[in-house]
Amino acid sequence: MSNITRWNPVSEFDDLMNRYNRLLGLSRGNGEREGKDLFSRSDWAPAxxxxxxxxAFTIEAELPGMNKEDVKVTVHDGVLSIQGERKHEEETKDKKHHRIERVYGSFLRRFTLPENVDEGSIKANFKDGVLSLTLQKSEPAEPKAIEVEVQ
Incomplete structure (x- = not known):
């Protein structure tokens, strides 16, 4: 029996657009060079x-087979970054790999935070291969009325 995989052009286009948006997000802050490095550093992207x-907002990232020590979460200039690396198991003399479908290597995901997020209150939890980030909302700044004197 053969295994048929359905091609999903929308999914491939979505992946391409995500890479393009991440590229633009990186090049905006740190110049063109780091944006180009993204493609060599990011081998996969967690769901x-x-x-x-x-x-609050909650972000949950699937990182099966990883430990919390393999993941780094940072916030800088309103951008939340999740990065890490899933290491490949090396072949040994007593173990052959016949099929490898899981993706290994480095990843980087970036998210622009809404203005109503309190960056200082972000909490992270890692359990059963799922990274959960809780981003508390802050009170929106009230517009300040300035009285104008007419002379």
């Missing part, structure tokens, strides 16, 4: 769910 409640 991510983003949820919103009245109090």
């Amino acid at each position: 991510v769910d983003i949820k919103e409640s009245p109090e």
